Amino acid sequence: MQFSESWLRSFVNPEKVSTDALSHRLTMAGLEVEEVGPVAPPFEKIVVARVLATERHPNADRLNVCQVDAGTGETLQIVCGAPNVKPGILVPCALVGAVLPPSEPGGKPFEIKVGKLRGVDSYGMLCSARELKLSEDHEGLLILPEDAPVGQNIRQYLDLDDQVFVIKLTPNKADCLSIHGVAREVAALTGAALQVPAMTPVAVTLDETLPVKVSAPDLCGRFSGRVIRGVNARAATPAWMVQRLERSGQRSISALVDISNYVMLELGRPSHVFDLDKIHGGLDVRWGRKGEQIKLLNGNTIEVDEQVGVIADDKEIESLAGIMGGDSTAVTLDTANIYLEAAFWWPQSIQGRARRYNFSTDAGHRFERGVDFATTVEHIERITALILDICGGQAGPVDDHVVNLPERKPVRMRVARAERVLGIELSAAEIADVFQRLQLAFTREQGDDGEVFVVTPPSYRFDIEIEEDLIEEVARIYGFERIPARPPVAESEMRPTDEARRSQHVVRHAVAARDYQEVINFAFVEDKWERDFAANDNPIRLLNPIASQLAVMRSTLIGGLLDKVRYNLNRKAGRVRLFEVGRVFHRDGSVADGGLTVAGYRQPMMVAGIAYGPAFEEQWGVATRPVDFFDVKGDVESLFHPRVARFEPVSHPALHPGRAARVLVDGKPVGVVGELHPRWLQEYELAQAPVLFELELQSLREVGLPAYSEISKFPAVVRDLAVVVKQSARAQDLLDAMRAALDQAGFGRFCQSLVLFDEFRPKANAAASSSIGVDEKSLAFRVTLQDTGSTLQDETVDSAVRCMVDALVAAFQARLRG
Structure with missing residues (x-):
């Protein structure tokens, strides 16, 4: 929200409050002032001057020699190259010795001296708006109104010492998206009187209304309009209005458009002006229909559907409700008859509609936060008065359709509760004073906790719904600076x-x-990521995405991690190892509403990681090799320590079919680990396959209590066991069979370690001369046996090894190698 201080002070003028103090008070009241700066940079000796005569420069076709009255008592000769210079106009004139702002940021100020241009003396310079840093317009001189006093300092005449405020508003402060709204706050903060522009009904000289039907009460709660005929659309916008618009960041377009924008900034009421002669029949306020199209004022042609509100006539759509008007009924300089509209649009019917078409508007920004529904008629009178005053014309009666307005439910605030929340003592009189200054209607009653204020929110305050909202209002106006900073008092337990x-x-x-x-x-991702990495064709869609591509909720963390790998690779990073801890979202009908749950949706926390490039940073002690499945598998095993994770093959849409595993802990699947599927290597333009994992956070948090185990003082026995089995046999299954055999034979308590340390598969051309078949492999296991009570005897060790071999022979038709 941007505006000039002079415009604000025309509504409320706390004379003893300086610009800096006003900025500070607004910031401390929750209206953060991001920037305060002058309308124009410093300069001097620039005055209002009249061009008396011009003649062509004798030595240059594009220059004119002007005779200028600058109020100095003598006529000045000034050479000027502006195309719009002519006798009789009033323009800014920089006298000899004037210092102009630098032409470029960081440049030096420019001093005007007596000069000679193509042989003709020049005693000053006639200025454009760009040379004074008032705008970027450099097409000609800045022409001033005819009543400008010759010789007056231009800073004084144009009020260039005015300050421009830029305020950053939180989404709940929609009531401050206007000069009137900010002025209400200033009046409450300072006690200064608030002066609102007169909204006296204009004289009605036409007996004409436009047929209007509101077919969607859930879209439009109130629709007001009036016919105005005989306007002069070519009338010039008054200089004071142009100045206020420009200092609010709006450029002047035409009188009718400027008036509509001006009242929007002044009162917070977006309105729309239709060319009456381009409307076919009457207007129907309704939801759109699939397949309908409209060309908007910005030149875009969009297609609407049943989720978008429109204003249509008997032939076509004329406006996107609450967002932007259509090109077909836009006013032009030839417009003579208009229809003026002001409405209340339900915020939820406007929210997100402009964003789905990749643009935003000032009107949509206001309506989706809530605009006063009680003053549509008064604001139409204000706009009408300005139109008649500037453009002329005859006005018809206001046609006001009230169909569905919000109910303003009273909000209760306990004085005792406010004291507890704010940590200060508050009297009922102080609270009453705050509500009176904010113009909030209230009553007082006694409750179980003492005195209670019952406040009825006004029609322009959509942010007051619960008790805490009122406590916030008390804190803002009472003054955050007056609330002492005290350390919390609590028991140390x-x-x-x-x-x-x-x-x-x-x-x-x-x-x-x-x-x-x-x-x-982000927890919201691209629809394509869900299809690719989770095989999810029906993801949870967002009703109001912040960007068109981030339209669904993620059910896996893989897509976001892979995207960040590509981001780093595009910036010449050769080795990338990333992880994320975050929530994913799944449909689950068994989930009920709760303090941290939403009915129908399961939201588990996950931990995912991805490794790309070399396994280690480049160094002399380790040969460079790409990271592989077993590197990341080792990382996963270490994360679960002291619990032991098991791995079994799995089919996963994001992972390589033969290089992916399901992670199990205590027999329960808790995640996956594997290499990225080759299909996605090509799709996402990766030179080599990253290895990734995704695990349930809850399973990683459960580590169990430490358990005491006695350390044996007797020597351990180590035996190596090499067996030949079919290549389809899984090493983990062999390990499980051997451990089960040891437990069944009573040797399980002696087994300290049982690990696979070697695998051998013969080459196809060497299988004939080898004792291992082409469909077989050799697995070598190392078993460590140790007793805490005595030294193990050879017979015991041999029996333990024999029972393991017998189990492998019986279950896998294994044979000892060699």
Whole structure:
């Protein structure tokens, strides 16, 4: 929200409050002032001057020699190259010795001296708006109104010492998206009187209305309009209005458009002016229909559907409701008859509609936050008065359709509750004073906790719905600076910790310790990512996405991580290792509403990581090789320590069919690990396959309690066991069979370790001369046996090894190698 201080002070003028103090008060009241700056940079000795005569320069076709009256008592000769210079106009004139702002940022100020242009003396310079840094217009001189006093300082005449405020508003403060709204706040903060422009009904000289039907009460709650005939659309917008618009960041277009924009900034009321002669029949306010199209004022042709509100006539759509008018009924300089409209659009019917078409408008920005529904008629009178005053014409009666207005439910605020929240003592009189200054109607009654204020929110305050909203209003107007900063008073209590669980923070540190860097991605992702990496053809869609491509909720973290890998690779990063801890979203009808749950949706926390490029940073001690499945599998195993994770083959849409595994802990699947599918390597333009994992955070947090185990003082026995099995046999199945055999034979307590340390597969051309068949492989296991009570005897060790071999022979038709 941008506006000039002089415009604000025309509504409310706290004379003893300086610009800096006003800025500070607004910021402390929740209306953050981002910037305050002068309308124009410093300059001096520039005055209003009249061009008395011009003649062509004798030595240059594009220059004129002008005789100028600058109020100095003598006529000045000034050479000027502006195309619009002519006798009789009033323009800014920089006298000799004047200092103009630098032409470029960081440049030096420009001093005017007596000069000679193509042999003709020049005693000053006639200025454009760009040379004074008032705008970027450099097509000619800045022509001033005829009543400008010759010789007056231009800063004084144009009020160039005025200040421009830029305010950053939070979404709940829609009532301050106007000069009137900000002035209400200033009046409440300072106690100065608020002066609102007169909205006296204009004289009605026409007995004509336009037929209007509101077919969608859930779209439009109130629709007001009037016919005005005989306007002069070519009339010049008054200089004071152009000045206020420009200092609010709006450029002047035409008188009718300027008046509509002016009242929007002044009162917060977006309105629309239709060319009456281009409307076919009457207007129907309704929801759009699939297949309908409209060409908007910005030149875009869009297609609407049943989710978008429109204003249509008997032939076509004329306007996108509450957002932008259509090109077919736009006013032009030839417009003579108009239809003026002001309406209340339900915020939820406007929210997100402009964004789905990739643009935004000032009207949509206001309507989706809530605009006063009680003053449409008064604001039409204000706009009409300005139109008749500037453009002339005859006005018909206001046609007001009230169909569905919001109900303003009273909000209760307990004085005791306000004191507890704010941490200060508040008297009922102080609270009453705050509500009176804010023009909030209230009553007082006694409740169980003491005195209670019952406030009825006004029609322009859509942000007052619960008790905390009123407490916030009390704090703002009472003054945050008056609330002392006190340390909290609380008992210092040592609470027990659950040693069997670790926190999310500890898990994140554990992943980072494995050489991964954390990233944070949006929870909403591209629809394509869900199809590619989760085979999800029916993702959870957003009703109001922040961007068209981020339209669905993620069910996996893989897409975001892969996107960040590509981002880094595009910036010449050769080795990328990233992880994310975040929530994913699945449909689940068994989930009910709760404090942290939403009915029908399961939202588990996941931990995912991705590794791309070399396994290690380049160094002399380790040969460079790409990261592989077993590197990341080792990372996953370390994250679960001291719990033991198991791995079994899995089919996953994002992972390589033969290089992916499901992760199981205590027999329960908790995630996946594997290499990216070759299809996605080509699709996402990756030179080599990254390896990734995705695990449930809850499973990583459960580490269990530490358990004591006795350390044996007797020597351990190590035996190697090499067996030949079919290539389809899984090593984990062999390990499980051997451990089960040891337990069944009573040797399980002696087994300290059982690991696979070698695998051998013969080459196809060497299989004939080898004892291992072409469809066979050799697996070598190392078993460590140790007793805590005595030294193991050879017979015991041999029996343990024999029972393992017998189990492998029986289950897998294995044979000892060699």
